[in-house]
Amino acid sequence: MARLATIAPFGFDDFTPRTLLPLYRRLGCCSAQLYRNPEACVNVEDARRLAVDVGLPIDSVHGWFGPDLDPSSPNEAVRSRSIRVYYDDAEVALQVGGPQVVVHPAPMRREGQVVTPDEDRARWSALEQSALELATEGERRGVTFLLENLPGNYCHGHNPTGMADLVRRVGHPRLRMCFDTGHAHMTEGAVVSLEGCSDAVGYLHVHDNDGSLDSHDVPGQGTLPWEALAPHVGHLAADATAMLELFEPESSILRYTEAGLGERLRQWLALGQQQGGSKP
Numbered sequence: 001m002a003r004l005a006t007i008a009p010f011g012f013d014d015f016t017p018r019t020l021l022p023l024y025r026r027l028g029c030c031s032a033q034l035y036r037n038p039e040a041c042v043n044v045e046d047a048r049r050l051a052v053d054v055g056l057p058i059d060s061v062h063g064w065f066g067p068d069l070d071p072s073s074p075n076e077a078v079r080s081r082s083i084r085v086y087y088d089d090a091e092v093a094l095q096v097g098g099p100q101v102v103v104h105p106a107p108m109r110r111e112g113q114v115v116t117p118d119e120d121r122a123r124w125s126a127l128e129q130s131a132l133e134l135a136t137e138g139e140r141r142g143v144t145f146l147l148e149n150l151p152g153n154y155c156h157g158h159n160p161t162g163m164a165d166l167v168r169r170v171g172h173p174r175l176r177m178c179f180d181t182g183h184a185h186m187t188e189g190a191v192v193s194l195e196g197c198s199d200a201v202g203y204l205h206v207h208d209n210d211g212s213l214d215s216h217d218v219p220g221q222g223t224l225p226w227e228a229l230a231p232h233v234g235h236l237a238a239d240a241t242a243m244l245e246l247f248e249p250e251s252s253i254l255r256y257t258e259a260g261l262g263e264r265l266r267q268w269l270a271l272g273q274q275q276g277g278s279k280p
Helices: 017-027 044-053 076-096 117-141 160-170 181-186 190-200 226-233 250-258 261-268
Strands: 003-010 031-036 058-062 100-103 144-148 175-180 201-206 241-244
Touching: 003 017, 003 044, 003 058, 017 044, 017 250, 017 261, 031 044, 031 076, 031 241, 044 058, 044 076, 058 076, 058 241, 076 100, 076 117, 100 201, 117 144, 117 160, 117 175, 144 160, 144 201, 160 175, 160 190, 175 181, 175 190, 181 190, 181 201, 190 201, 190 226, 226 261, 250 261
Parallel strands: 003 031, 003 241, 031 058, 058 100, 100 144, 144 175, 175 201, 201 241
Antiparallel strands: none
């Protein structure tokens, strides 16, 4: 059974965590993943206290990502520098009390960029080296790193079953997979992917889309087959977390909650009975 969490965006003009997070608490969430604006100065201790105050303690941190971060880069200088950034994210995760870090395996492709089969093989090799280093550092610090499957317009990491195979090869409890439902829906297909990945998955990013645009829609508003996905979510480890990676305004979250989204999520995500508060 999974447990429900939410993204906790800090440092963004469009989101006010003090009023947004209680709405997710009402929806049934019981923890949150810290998501920081890289262009803002986010005080992580303030974020930790606020999350605890509203009843959604931080369970993980979404690591930094962008065009200059590439754990699968065949360029050793780029690869090793990217891994050191995730070591810093691990310290943030420990500060906020959620010792897990989500890692993007690669950046988005530039316009016109083509990844050749030879480069793809080199990237798998580089990513495996990064995964081994993350697992070793994770053991030292007490932090679990979560490799996330990405959409097809990224340089690498858009093969969920390949990502699960890498996690299995490394074979370390401090390296797991963050299975992104929306990204899988755009590539291999969410149902078949999760069926082949479930033993490697420690965390879920949950959102919907039309199969082509990474729109982060509310579950049920796209074309992802949630009822078919539910049995596979049910096979995940009992401590797995299903985190709603949504960027909706507060009015939308309230509207969906009042329309019964919480109950649908309990069915689609095989949620346990003891979720976060259902009251405002």
